[in-house]
Amino acid sequence: MLFKNITVLDENFDIQKNMYVGTKEDKIAYIGKTEPKEDFGDVFDGTNKVLLPGFVNAHTHSPMTLLRGYAENLPLSRWLNEKVFPFEDRLNCDRAYYGTALSIAEMLSSGTTSFSDMYFFQDGVLRAVKDAHAKTNFSRSIVSFDDTPFLSDERVKEALEAVEKYHNTENGKIKIDMCLHAEYTNTYSMIKQFGEYTRGKGLVNHIHVSETKSEHEECKKKYGKTPTELFYEAGVLDTPTVFAHCVWIEDCDREILKEKGATVAHCPASNLKLGSGVCDIYSLLKMGVNLAIGTDSAASNNGLDSFREMYLAVLLPKGVNGQADIVSPKEIIKAATYGGAAAQCRFDTGIIKEGFKADLCVIDTDKPSLYPDFDILNNIVYSAEKSDVVLTMVDGEVLYNNGVFTSIDIERIGFEVNKIVKEVVSEVQNGN
Amino acid sequence: MLFKNITVLDENFDIQKNMYVGTKEDKIAYIGKTEPKEDFGDVFDGTNKVLLPGFVNAHTHSPMTLLRGYAENLPLSRWLNEKVFPFEDRLNCDRAYYGTALSIAEMLSSGTTSFSDMYFFQDGVLRAVKDAHAKTNFSRSIVSFDDTPFLSDERVKEALEAVEKYHNTENGKIKIDMCLHAEYTNTYSMIKQFGEYTRGKGLVNHIHVSETKSEHEECKKKYGKTPTELFYEAGVLDTPTVFAHCVWIEDCDREILKEKGATVAHCPASNLKLGSGVCDIYSLLKMGVNLAIGTDSAASNNGLDSFREMYLAVLLPKGVNGQADIVSPKEIIKAATYGGAAAQCRFDTGIIKEGFKADLCVIDTDKPSLYPDFDILNNIVYSAEKSDVVLTMVDGEVLYNNGVFTSIDIERIGFEVNKIVKEVVSEVQNGN
Numbered sequence: 001m002l003f004k005n006i007t008v009l010d011e012n013f014d015i016q017k018n019m020y021v022g023t024k025e026d027k028i029a030y031i032g033k034t035e036p037k038e039d040f041g042d043v044f045d046g047t048n049k050v051l052l053p054g055f056v057n058a059h060t061h062s063p064m065t066l067l068r069g070y071a072e073n074l075p076l077s078r079w080l081n082e083k084v085f086p087f088e089d090r091l092n093c094d095r096a097y098y099g100t101a102l103s104i105a106e107m108l109s110s111g112t113t114s115f116s117d118m119y120f121f122q123d124g125v126l127r128a129v130k131d132a133h134a135k136t137n138f139s140r141s142i143v144s145f146d147d148t149p150f151l152s153d154e155r156v157k158e159a160l161e162a163v164e165k166y167h168n169t170e171n172g173k174i175k176i177d178m179c180l181h182a183e184y185t186n187t188y189s190m191i192k193q194f195g196e197y198t199r200g201k202g203l204v205n206h207i208h209v210s211e212t213k214s215e216h217e218e219c220k221k222k223y224g225k226t227p228t229e230l231f232y233e234a235g236v237l238d239t240p241t242v243f244a245h246c247v248w249i250e251d252c253d254r255e256i257l258k259e260k261g262a263t264v265a266h267c268p269a270s271n272l273k274l275g276s277g278v279c280d281i282y283s284l285l286k287m288g289v290n291l292a293i294g295t296d297s298a299a300s301n302n303g304l305d306s307f308r309e310m311y312l313a314v315l316l317p318k319g320v321n322g323q324a325d326i327v328s329p330k331e332i333i334k335a336a337t338y339g340g341a342a343a344q345c346r347f348d349t350g351i352i353k354e355g356f357k358a359d360l361c362v363i364d365t366d367k368p369s370l371y372p373d374f375d376i377l378n379n380i381v382y383s384a385e386k387s388d389v390v391l392t393m394v395d396g397e398v399l400y401n402n403g404v405f406t407s408i409d410i411e412r413i414g415f416e417v418n419k420i421v422k423e424v425v426s427e428v429q430n431g432n
Numbered sequence: 433m434l435f436k437n438i439t440v441l442d443e444n445f446d447i448q449k450n451m452y453v454g455t456k457e458d459k460i461a462y463i464g465k466t467e468p469k470e471d472f473g474d475v476f477d478g479t480n481k482v483l484l485p486g487f488v489n490a491h492t493h494s495p496m497t498l499l500r501g502y503a504e505n506l507p508l509s510r511w512l513n514e515k516v517f518p519f520e521d522r523l524n525c526d527r528a529y530y531g532t533a534l535s536i537a538e539m540l541s542s543g544t545t546s547f548s549d550m551y552f553f554q555d556g557v558l559r560a561v562k563d564a565h566a567k568t569n570f571s572r573s574i575v576s577f578d579d580t581p582f583l584s585d586e587r588v589k590e591a592l593e594a595v596e597k598y599h600n601t602e603n604g605k606i607k608i609d610m611c612l613h614a615e616y617t618n619t620y621s622m623i624k625q626f627g628e629y630t631r632g633k634g635l636v637n638h639i640h641v642s643e644t645k646s647e648h649e650e651c652k653k654k655y656g657k658t659p660t661e662l663f664y665e666a667g668v669l670d671t672p673t674v675f676a677h678c679v680w681i682e683d684c685d686r687e688i689l690k691e692k693g694a695t696v697a698h699c700p701a702s703n704l705k706l707g708s709g710v711c712d713i714y715s716l717l718k719m720g721v722n723l724a725i726g727t728d729s730a731a732s733n734n735g736l737d738s739f740r741e742m743y744l745a746v747l748l749p750k751g752v753n754g755q756a757d758i759v760s761p762k763e764i765i766k767a768a769t770y771g772g773a774a775a776q777c778r779f780d781t782g783i784i785k786e787g788f789k790a791d792l793c794v795i796d797t798d799k800p801s802l803y804p805d806f807d808i809l810n811n812i813v814y815s816a817e818k819s820d821v822v823l824t825m826v827d828g829e830v831l832y833n834n835g836v837f838t839s840i841d842i843e844r845i846g847f848e849v850n851k852i853v854k855e856v857v858s859e860v861q862n863g864n
Contacts, residue, residue: 072761303801305801369541375502385817386817421806
């Protein structure tokens with residue numbers, strides 16, 4: 001495809017007007033001020049449009065979109081025990097398939113081209129990813145309550161099966177990460193074995209870290225160390241690692257993250273909604289820690305919308321620190337795109353640059369809410385919303401175009417989702 | 433118009449499915465489970481649609497949409513002195529007309545049916561309101577630096593001219609409020625005279641209060657009183673009053689607001705973006721203070737979108753207080769509709785109830801981001817966005833319908849706005 005006369009967020013995350021961008025197979029093959037001689041096939045008229053790298057949702061649980069609006073206005077423990085766990089107990093691969101398909105639809109329609117998913121029912125989730133031609137780093141989360149040897153643990157076995165069966169499939173669109181659910185849901189033995197096992201395997205570790213104050217403080221009481229220090233000492237961070245949340249991490253933790261090149265997946269909406277707090281991304285950015293942005297699941301957000309997360313991410317540090325001039329839209333859109341791609345160890349993704357993957361989205365700026373156009377990047381981060389996305393492309397393939405999904409039968413998915421949630425709610429009520 | 437088979441947010445702010453709602457002239461004339469016998473004219477098919485009271489934007493400066501993206505990432509004093517004031521110095525009635533028209537378009541497209549506007553250039557602003565068939569409580573803001581007698585002050589004269597010329601015109605759609613810009617921009621003499629003059633006049637007072645910490649603390653140093661205490665003692669609160677922001681008010685202030693029946697216009701996005709902080713609406717709601725929601729101007733937000741403000745309003749108290757179960761979507765949507773109407777002393781507006789003004793908006797819920805529909809009210813507050821609005825009606829007249837403005841030539845407004853901002857920027861640069 002050739003994007004013609006389009007405004008582009010360039011590789012330095014600056015705005016360039018009247019550009020030509022050509023894609024060939026799964027890659028960006030041409031960027032220039034002049035029309036290329038080569039024929040790139042379909043031509044897209046870029047008048048009043050902005051071409052962005054696709055967003056990477058760096059932390060979500062895609063099947064949980066089935067629970068959107070199901071567990072509301074409850075403190076975390078009641079939210080989990082009274083609502084989320086009983087619902088999830090009734091899920092299976094087939095049901096997870098539809099939840100994931102719905103999530104992918106919502107993400108594609110908001111310009112998200114890749115997501116880091118942490119869940120179970122891998123055959124269901126990844127069938128949905130494959131059917132939708134989507135891109136994900138999936139991980140099967142490991143929890144442990146005893147000292148079972150690593151390779152005998154049922155969850156570890158599933159996680160390694162996922163690696164075996166799916167890692168780097170679909171032209172590399174599907175990758176498998178390794179996931180410890182969290183410090184507080186694992187034994188020290190498991191954390192230690194996880195650190196040792198994952199070292200040098202070439203996979204990414206994805207872990208919930210210091211999401212709540214009590215989790216962070218309890219770990220310090222139990223081990224005399226923060227969760228980050230514990231993972232560091234267990235060797236978990238010797239492998240490229242994504243820590244989701246990090247609301248309560250301290251200076252010593254940020255030093256470790258910086259030293260080990262780990263990523264923080266910032267989930268501002270979920271952290272607010274569950275009453276967890278606000279992650280201090282200003283300090284992380286100042287230190288040069290890689291920042292990515294995640295939505296968490298639709299059960300605690302309640303959407304999978306990178307625009308809303310960017311808006312919260314750019315506003316909250318200013319409000320919380322009382323400083324209007326900290327954290328720029330450029331830093332945030334970079335976190336929401338390349339920061340996430342780097343977190344997924346997809347270093348050829350997330351930037352509009354020749355040779356990079358053609359994971360792109362197009363914003364229509366011809367809207368009252370985007371006039372005037374003093375500063376297009378500011379408008380995108382502060383004023384745009386997901387409905388301003390008119391096209392989303394993954395690996396050079398258009399998956400969303402002017403409200404139409406090319407790889408997802410959204411009517412059927414909507415129908416099945418509503419059927420499934422009615423069934424599950426009835427099963428929960430009847431104790432089946 | 434007859435809305436048929438539509439889901440309705442009823443007068444108790446509960447969801448009712450499969451309803452019929454008929455409007456006649458400027459009012460809601462029928463609400464029922466069955467089709468009315470009377471002919472209400474056009475029929476609107478409510479399948480997968482939700483009818484809400486229109487939103488009331490309780491605090492904005494509509495011409496400032498011209499500055500969207502113009503003054504970014506600066507601390508408040510530089511934002512004002514280096515960018516906003518030099519730009520505003522070049523505005524006039526004609527330019528304010530186009531800024532206001534653009535703001536009205538954005539508000540109508542996001543379901544906002546009335547707004548409380550604080551600015552100057554009243555003939556320009558109110559011509560735009562009239563041309564767009566829109567609804568506003570406008571106030572000309574008063575600032576003072578000496579002890580000029582009230583009625584001799586030029587700004588007061590303009591404010592009173594506005595009352596004389598525009599109050600209760602356009603079938604009551606235009607009302608004029610009285611506005612003190614703030615404590616720190618007025619002399620004590622002016623505050624006192626304002627309190628005395630406005631008492632019993634039947635108008636609404638609209639004032640910026642305790643937006644920043646320094647403003648609040650400086651007032652205490654100067655007077656030994658908080659701004660709220662000062663306004664209280666000056667008799668300003670003997671008149672129905674809207675205090676915008678209230679980020680730094682204290683318990684004593686909240687007691688006063690409750691006692692006097694005043695409204696807080698909560699502007700969460702602007703308060704975050706300018707580094708002012710977070711208003712404690714949880715305490716206000718607990719005490720029963722009337723809460724309304726405002727966007728402030730697009731220069732500090734950067735949009736006029738009630739959905740985003742609701743989302744911030746419902747999330748922030750949970751995150752800041754560390755409690756997931758405080759402040760409900762119902763409380764927030766009530767604040768964004770009836771709370772704002774009450775702030776405007778429009779007590780026949782903001783609720784879907786027979787005899788009330790037909791200020792309504794319709795949301796299309798047939799979207800991936802709004803499946804499943806466990807809890808429609810939750811979905812609206814947590815997951816919907818302005819583009820989900822498909823129809824907006826003010827005083828029974830459809831002003832926005834499926835992307836089309838019936839009273840605004842949006843192409844011309846967009847063209848003029850872009851022309852004006854280019855002119856102004858050039859004038860600022862050349863010192864003209």
